[in-house]
Amino acid sequence: MTIIEDLLANIDEEKKLNIINSAMKEFSKQSFQSASTNTIVKEAGISKGSLYHYFGTKEKLYEYLEYFAIKIIAENIINKVNWNQQDIFTRIKEVSLIKFNLFQELPYLSDFSLKVFENKSAEEIMHKHPDFPLALYSQLYNQNIDYSLFKDEVDVKKAIDIIRWTIEKCGDEYRRKIAENKMAFDYKAIEKEIYGYIDMLKDSFYKKGEK
Amino acid sequence: MTIIEDLLANIDEEKKLNIINSAMKEFSKQSFQSASTNTIVKEAGISKGSLYHYFGTKEKLYEYLEYFAIKIIAENIINKVNWNQQDIFTRIKEVSLIKFNLFQELPYLSDFSLKVFENKSAEEIMHKHPDFPLALYSQLYNQNIDYSLFKDEVDVKKAIDIIRWTIEKCGDEYRRKIAENKMAFDYKAIEKEIYGYIDMLKDSFYKKGEK
DNA sequence: ATAAAATTGACCAACGTAGTCAATAGCTGA
DNA sequence: TCAGCTATTGACTACGTTGGTCAATTTTAT
Secondary structure (H helix, E strand, O other): OHHHHHHHHOOOHHHHHHHHHHHHHHHHHOOOOOOOHHHHHHHHOOOHHHHHHHHOOHHHHHHHHHHHHHHHHHHHHHHHOOOOOOOHHHHHHHHHHHHHHHHHHOOOHHHHHHHHHHHOOHHHHHHHOOOOOOOHHHHHOOOOOOHHHEOOOOOHHHHHHHHHHHHHHHHHHHHHHHHHHOOOOOHHHHHHHHHHHHHHHHHHHEOOOOO | OHHHHHHHHOOOHHHHHHHHHHHHHHHHHOOOOOOOHHHHHHHHOOOHHHHHHHHOOHHHHHHHHHHHHHHHHHHHHHHHOOOOOOOHHHHHHHHHHHHHHHHHHOOOHHHHHHHHHHHOOHHHHHHHOOOOOOOHHHHHOOOOOOHHHEOOOOOHHHHHHHHHHHHHHHHHHHHHHHHHHOOOOOHHHHHHHHHHHHHHHHHHHEOOOOO
8 A cells, every 4th residue: 555655646636636536436337347447547548557557456456445535534524523513413514515525526436435335344444444444433423412402202313314314315316416417516505405404304303492 | 128028928937037136136236338148147047048039139138127127116106005195104104115025026126226217317218118107206205195294394395305315225224234244134124113213204294293 | 968767558368248059958739 | 659849058259358568658857
């Protein structure tokens, strides 16, 4: 991994992004076996030789992408989340918008990550990437959160699932529409739509007067 | 399509199911191009010659699967839904369980359908399969439903989205767990879990005393 | 001007492909 | 039993694509 990073450190950021995006696209559309390095280099606008100079083999390229995806998502969340915010709804809003921002620059990060976790269990990933922030995901919905804001009769664990799922599906739907109708990416519109759903759930799950 | 159906009518149901499941599996894991007919026949336990005797080409096989998937889902829903039921929560429960039952016998129907709609718009599908029941999906959440049961301040359209998404994600999560831990498929357990979420949303979105 | 590093793309052996078709197996009715 | 038929097989083919290499070229740094 270090060797690869050393080599990548010397090429300019835009070319690096091109390669990563192109490779993530191919690996998220095809199985590892079927994914074509020819397709990757063509879309990235580099030569076959360069790709193999940077990464050595297809396997190593894939491993680097795994490492990169995990690292960049975790870094963004850890650094940008306001850990003092005790309202889980606001916390979740923050996380979803952080991810949306990331996915703008790395359009296939979402699909690629999904595919990685489809094929490998968290343990396998932990084994290959020991610094994988497994704990982060539970911290996100637990650390310094004030659960007393929920109505007493609400099952908080289920409520959080519903909020998370709603945001994810809302984002999926939006990206589907963009892909289909060539509808423009409108950050503010997405934000507004997601907030509409979240605020509705907040009204339903929180005690009255806890806005 | 008719020619294919005539040929398929003469082979026994189990073999037909094997072919359909095997082909849906391959097409839902690989792109159309990368999907291998060799893999399909191997898993289905038939010879290459038979597959091409039944379907002619890879394209026609894929088209038949498209047709079959749409038809079987629509048939099941239309015939099994109780259209007199005015409670949308019960309606949605019914639909989700109908689908779960279907997906038990056709494990890749869900993934395959998703992929079909990823790659083609509803219009394209309508064009290729003129009897595609496009209207069914809106009927499902509108026909003979009593919206007055919702609290006045609740946005019903958003509420239905949330319910639908929750069920879908709940099912996804369950299937993921089964695939990962080799956890056994437990129909009653899934039903109970889904009902847990739906009832919670019902408590939140319906007027008090409307259970 | 020179050395070193980065980048190229034609090239290759190996492999998997969709589809074919002569041969075989299995079944039918007499 | 056997002829006639259909359903089924899988070895085979022509071909496209693959991951990876490496001598040659360009770019960069000194």
